Amino acid sequence: MASVTARRAATVLRDRVRANRAATSEQRSAAQAARRVRTGARSLFTHAAATGATRETAKAVASALAKAVDRAGVKGHRYRTRRTAKGFLRHARTAFRYTRAQVARIAAAYKPRKPEYKAVRAVLIAA
Known part of the structure; x- marks a missing residue:
């Protein structure tokens, strides 16, 4: 039977591995994006x-940027996306894609309040 110290050490290692895996996953998704x-x-x-x-900050900023599109006077490229439910029933919806320059114009019209949103806005404008 393992000692209490050994079980604690195993728990610490397991938690560290999970945290590292989560951090790597976020870094990988940011690099792909x-x-x-x-x-x-x-x-x-x-x-x-x-x-x-x-992910939560990006989702919130994207939602706010979508509202600022009209103020910026930018028209994105339309595309259709299809969602499936249980492998069938394709629901189509129209969405828009934007270039870097268009997003910079939209971000200039976006006035966030939270510091982390302001940081994202600054990076979007600089791109």
Whole structure:
């Protein structure tokens, strides 16, 4: 039977591995998003995720940027996306993709309040 110290050490190691795996996953997704943004027009969420922001922050910023599109006077590239439910029933919806320059114009019209949103905005404008 393992001692209490050995069980504690195993727990600490397991938690550390999980934390490292989560951090690596976020870094990998940010790097992939940055590569996609460099190659062409992408969704607002992809642009926000490419800044290295967390998933929740990127989602919130993308939502706010979508509201600022009209103020910026930018028209994105339309595309259709299809969702499946249990492998069938394709629901189509229209979405838009934006280039880096378009996102910079949209971000200039976006006035965030939270410091982390302001940081994402600064990176989007600089790109």
